[in-house]
Amino acid sequence: MKRKVTIVEVGMRDGLQSVESFIPTATKLSFLKNLYAAGVRRIEVTSVVSKTAVPQLADAAEIIKVSNSFNNLDAQVLVPKVNHAEVALQAGAKHLAFVVSVSGEHNQSNVRQSPSQSVAEYAKIVSILPQGIKLRLNLATAFDCPFTGPVSVEKTLAILDDLIPLAADSEIALCDTTGRVTPDHVDQLYRAVQQRYPAIDKWAFHGHDTYGLGLANVYSAWKAGVNIFDASFAGLGGCPFAPGTTGNVATEDVLYMFEQMRVCTEIDLDAFMKVSKQARALPGAQTGGRVQLALERACLTS
């Protein structure tokens, strides 16, 4: 059984937003170009959010415009509220990603709304979505909350019961916001959602590597049937609203694992390494991942 997985590169959004000093738009666009050259065809290119909250992404309109010039690139744009969605659509976004947190405490910290307000916001976005524009649902703290700890499967299913009927063909990413989830819990939740919502066929996993569990959780999700994985070049990132977290699982680590497992990613690891190296050189970047260093060391010694 030869499976193919889709990597959604989130470094340009989840990664770069964690870098304090503004990265010139030209640098961001060079990441975009190099990612595309490495074969990456799904990229969360930016987010339309309050420029005060995330000044790093203030150039979203320009990024969206340029991302539309790449043939066959599925460029998604994160939008927390309907007014952001409108701005993103005006700028030409073809794929929106909405985020809501299962945990009330985290949702308040992240988007200053209660989860039920965010559910209503999601309904509004669905209602204005033009034909042909794709929508993804990111469910933050689907496993664990930085403020209140483990989130039960039941609690996550309860909010999905409200969200799923609003847009039955959305892709849904279950997000381990803290990096504290363990692979057994990942397995349990994906099996539960697939059983409860058999019509949904696009489940994604978004994980962090803060506690070294990044690849363990990606593997566990894959074993449970997930084929879409968020990851960030050089393991860049971390949630500014989730204290203590570090970056997403590093894309090159995920690529390496799947390549070794003979699972197709359609991304060229060597070419990708150059992007990862470029990210490591960004001033103020907090990076992670292992594969880059391991392969460099292997080249030197064997």
Added chain:
Amino acid sequence: MKRKVTIVEVGMRDGLQSVESFIPTATKLSFLKNLYAAGVRRIEVTSVVSKTAVPQLADAAEIIKVSNSFNNLDAQVLVPKVNHAEVALQAGAKHLAFVVSVSGEHNQSNVRQSPSQSVAEYAKIVSILPQGIKLRLNLATAFDCPFTGPVSVEKTLAILDDLIPLAADSEIALCDTTGRVTPDHVDQLYRAVQQRYPAIDKWAFHGHDTYGLGLANVYSAWKAGVNIFDASFAGLGGCPFAPGTTGNVATEDVLYMFEQMRVCTEIDLDAFMKVSKQARALPGAQTGGRVQLALERACLTS
């Protein structure tokens, strides 16, 4: 189903042997004492090997003597050849660990013998083993070789066919020497050995975290039924005869994962962290793992 796992702390051997400058015996003994205080009851305390090859472990006899003074501590001593086994037994070792590599190239580099010579060496050790002395078999490059790449399940089973009849009650550790194995291969090999050798009930996994796959592989082995895991405090280590490798999977990362999974380890993570911190402070130590930093950061920010 509440399971218990046994952690075999290998930092004092696999970890410390990677540190170039000699660590005073008193420092080593303080590690031993602190590990014991944290609840660790299985420790690979040292290795009796050529002092020229591994000068760091030249104080093996003293370490063995002191390790015998701890109540209920199962202290194992790595011995590559029968003459080393004799020295270890004379020094009072109660548990020997023998190592042989599936890969001829790696076995030659590691112990300067062919695998079949090492099988014969194992037979000799078994023949001189006094009653009541335990024996563990470490099968290096059971999955992958630093010189020749992936090792097939068939090749690993072939050498086990020769080794297992020699000592049917030994514990057997399958070792990922390079850190390049992926969790699917871990699963495949453990299922194969358990099916082929149903009488063997003590399988262990020894992994490295060079490519970030450490916990993914531990989890996969656990899912396949393995309950004994080698790990090194602070992720210290690497094989001096396997180019490009870094340390073992960090014990604190393994403890954290199992603790989050509510699997009992009988080790106190907080107390263990102090040992890990002590290891990080060793001059010349190459450390790894994520949990130490993540927990320190979490304390600072949340």
